[in-house]
Amino acid sequence: MSLTHSNDIPAPVAKDVGPNDPHGVHAVPKRLLMAVYIALVVCTFLTVGASKVDMGDANIWVALLIAMVKGALVIMFFMHLWWDSPFNAMALITALFFVALFIGLALLDAHSYQYEIKPTPMATPAPQL
Amino acid sequence: MSSASTTETSVHHGGHEHHDPHLAHHFDTPEQQFNSAKLGMWVFLGTEVLMFGGLFCVYSIYRHNYPLVFKFASETYLSTFWGTLNTLILITSSLTMAWGVRAVQLNQKKLLVVCLSLTLLGAGGFLVIKGIEWHAKWNEHVWFGVWNKYNGLNDESFRAPPPAQPTTEPVVAIMPPPPVSIRATDMDANTGIDISQIKPRYDYAFSQTIQAPSVAPSVEKPSPENANEHYRQLSDAAQWRVNTFFSCYFLMTGLHGIHVVVGMGLITWLLIRSLRNDFSSEYFTPVDLIGLYWHLVDLIWIFLFPLLYLIH
Numbered sequence: 001m002s003l004t005h006s007n008d009i010p011a012p013v014a015k016d017v018g019p020n021d022p023h024g025v026h027a028v029p030k031r032l033l034m035a036v037y038i039a040l041v042v043c044t045f046l047t048v049g050a051s052k053v054d055m056g057d058a059n060i061w062v063a064l065l066i067a068m069v070k071g072a073l074v075i076m077f078f079m080h081l082w083w084d085s086p087f088n089a090m091a092l093i094t095a096l097f098f099v100a101l102f103i104g105l106a107l108l109d110a111h112s113y114q115y116e117i118k119p120t121p122m123a124t125p126a127p128q129l
Numbered sequence: 130m131s132s133a134s135t136t137e138t139s140v141h142h143g144g145h146e147h148h149d150p151h152l153a154h155h156f157d158t159p160e161q162q163f164n165s166a167k168l169g170m171w172v173f174l175g176t177e178v179l180m181f182g183g184l185f186c187v188y189s190i191y192r193h194n195y196p197l198v199f200k201f202a203s204e205t206y207l208s209t210f211w212g213t214l215n216t217l218i219l220i221t222s223s224l225t226m227a228w229g230v231r232a233v234q235l236n237q238k239k240l241l242v243v244c245l246s247l248t249l250l251g252a253g254g255f256l257v258i259k260g261i262e263w264h265a266k267w268n269e270h271v272w273f274g275v276w277n278k279y280n281g282l283n284d285e286s287f288r289a290p291p292p293a294q295p296t297t298e299p300v301v302a303i304m305p306p307p308p309v310s311i312r313a314t315d316m317d318a319n320t321g322i323d324i325s326q327i328k329p330r331y332d333y334a335f336s337q338t339i340q341a342p343s344v345a346p347s348v349e350k351p352s353p354e355n356a357n358e359h360y361r362q363l364s365d366a367a368q369w370r371v372n373t374f375f376s377c378y379f380l381m382t383g384l385h386g387i388h389v390v391v392g393m394g395l396i397t398w399l400l401i402r403s404l405r406n407d408f409s410s411e412y413f414t415p416v417d418l419i420g421l422y423w424h425l426v427d428l429i430w431i432f433l434f435p436l437l438y439l440i441h
Contacts, residue, residue, distance in 0.1 A: 027234040028227060037224040044216050044434075048209060051439035063435035070431045078227040079424045080417075085164060088171040095175035099182030103189050110190045 026083050036077045043070045151412045163414055170418045174425050177388075181429055184384065188377045188436060195373065202374035203440040206271055208262070212438035215258050216430065222251025223427040226396075230420045236410035238403065245400045248423065252393045259386055266375065273379040277372040381433055388426045395419045 047066040055062060076082040081089055149159050156162035192199045229244030270278040399419055402408065408416055 027231045030228075030231075033224060033227055033231065037220065040220045040223075041217060044213060044220065047435050047439060048213055051209075051435065051441050054441065059441040063439055064432075067432050067435055071428050074223060074424050074428050074431065078223055078427075079421055080230075085168070087168055091168065091171040091175045092178070095178040095182075099178060099185070102182055103186045106186050107189055107193055110193045 026080075028077060028080065032077060036073050039073055040070055043073075149411065151414075159411070163417075166414050166418060167421075170421050174421060177425055181381075181384065184377070184381050185432070185436075188381065191373050191377060192436075192440075195368075197368040198371060199374050200440045201368040202371035202378075203438060206266065206269065206371065206375075207378075207438050209438055211258055211262055212434055215255050216434045218251050218254050218258070219427050219430050222248045222255070223424055225251065226420045226423045230413070230417050233403075233408050233413040233416045234410055238406065238409070241403050241408065241416070242400065245396055245403060249393060249396045249400065252389055252396065252423075256386065256389055256393075259382065259389075263379075263382075266379075271371060271375050273372075273376045277375050279370045279372040378437055381437065385426065385429055385433060388429070392419075392423050392426050395422065 043066050047063055050062050050066065051059065053059075075092070081092070152159050152162055156165065225244045225247040229241050229248065232238075232240035232244055266272055267276075270276070274280065275282055396419065399408075399416055402415070
């Protein structure tokens, strides 16, 4: 498209349109906003409840899974990424990928130096608090 | 002069007179400009994720190595009630922010002001509750670093016997004597100060004189196969020693809190501009981008809440 067209194209005007409407800026429908909000609140209580149940090593993963679901809801609908250009998603996914790589590789090594730690008087039973 | 260039010139001038006042000249359309700004914001949010990623990495390693310490600290010192309430407040402020973006997109300017005000209120409420919690931690002497009573530097077993009489002398750490070469002169060649009179001072919050333990406890060296487990158990035997957990806690909630404060400043700016009628359905880029920032602050808290408050 040539530069001379620039003044012919009107500024995007928002309409209360559905996600598939190609015209105008997409405003997130009220119902969807409320549904996402209710889901987030429910997930908050769900994660509090899940932390009271003893699932052994699975507790942390359940908590993280619920947090990821909540995070995905916020990113996709509150942050509008569901309807956005994939470039925006790429910026976020790249960052998340490198954070995962960073933490994952660091955890592989986490115990390596525990062996070097000299026990100190700290490693004694709890005192009278 | 050719007719083509004349036409181009006239169109160019026409652009100055009629086009969107917010449209910069290097963009074709307002839409392209908006999308570029939004991509830039997403890249910035990516760097924010990376910055918090470092703290999440610290947290992961220490929790991996000292699981019982983290569980004990979380259950003993952190209130699930305040944590849950703050999560709900932040989620609600995220909703009002998203609704504010929707309002300005639909040119509902009064609703935008209402939504921004509610978002600001939620941010303030979040910080007030965080302040209550931080203050309680201060009173319990479980802040970060030496302001945590369980920091090794504050440990009874590291302290010299208390002085016979209470004293108001400044806290002086016992340090190794200076090297002989320095002691021989006593006077600093450059400043003329008597070096022997200088003693390092450390105002440790809860410590008095600090001394290395006279006898290091001896523990049998475990076999390499179960060394990790051995030291892990040894560390977790001192699960009441919560200073590492609280260093993580204050780093993470502190950096998040700074983001909330910055967010409040930005939302206040949006509120002032929206009261001046600066935004409309044709121009709402700042509202949208600061909205994205605010949702990221919410997003970080969504992960901090279970990791800090809900350790089972």
